[in-house]
Amino acid sequence: MIKVDLSTLRYNRLNQGFTLIELMIVVVIVAVIAAIAIPSYQHFMRRAIAAQAQQEMYKIAEQLERHKLKNFTYLGFNARYLYPAPPSPRVDSFVETTQTLSLPLESSIPKYTIRIRDGGNANPLLTGTTAIGQSWVITAISGDVKNFSYLLTSTGIRCKTITPVNININPGSSTPPAKVECGAGSEDW
Template sequence: MKNIPLFIRNRGFTLIELMIVVVIVAILAAIAIPSYQEYARRSRADQAEQEMQRLAVLLERYKARNFNYMGFSTTSTTVASTSSYPYTVSIVDATTGVALNASGAVGQSWAIKATTDDAKNYNFLLTSTGIRCKNKTSFDGYSDCGTSGSETW
């Protein structure tokens, strides 16, 4: 065995070398996983914004045909499933707070609210009167954005 070169005789890895590789992989994972989670959170929030804007267009189209929003039903439109992202989207009469197709709706204004159970993500509010805001806490009603942590979008 004296004539065999050293690099051929030692074919395995030492425990120290393996531990260094494990530490490097752990550091990369500690950086990548939170970044990916934040990216996914922003992506779901963007989906909720897009869905709300799409519904706003459908509401305005409905009003152009019927002269008010009363009777607008989400069953005639394709509302995004909450299984694709963790948001619950609700459309109500902004004056009364009831569904536009329910009795008691005035039909002159609307409000769309998208809420989530994820405390690190935003809840959204969009109204026909021009309110457009997001907040990490829940909204009290449909007429304002709240006082703490509210931002426009």
């Protein structure tokens, strides 16, 4: 009579592991989830940084209007007080000499570059000596070709475009269009 030890049989059956088919099914499920989740997450992140760019543009526009109420002109507006220089080693997102803000704030890899300019011909800085100070133009240019670039002006233009080279902020330019706009394929925001 052959004696079989049931505890050994049960132990061997539990330690056989997974079959190749079971592992392949798990790999396929993970691949499908990743194929759906990663693009969705990237789209969400693009929308989030675009919303931050719009928010910062509105914040600057509000402060420009406050400046004009106090001084009767936009001349001399410097956004440095909105974005004080952080202590080292953090990255300073605002460049005072060019009135340029990089987003996300304090990031070494900018996803948006916001520029504040005079609304007159040639668009000098509002802190510059050649600025007129009667209007302003704010642009937010995306570093991601899949994200919108934005234009906001004191005259009420609010537009966005996927192609940032279409944005014309110089009303006196000799190249068409000779007006401030986002160009072909743009939409309001």
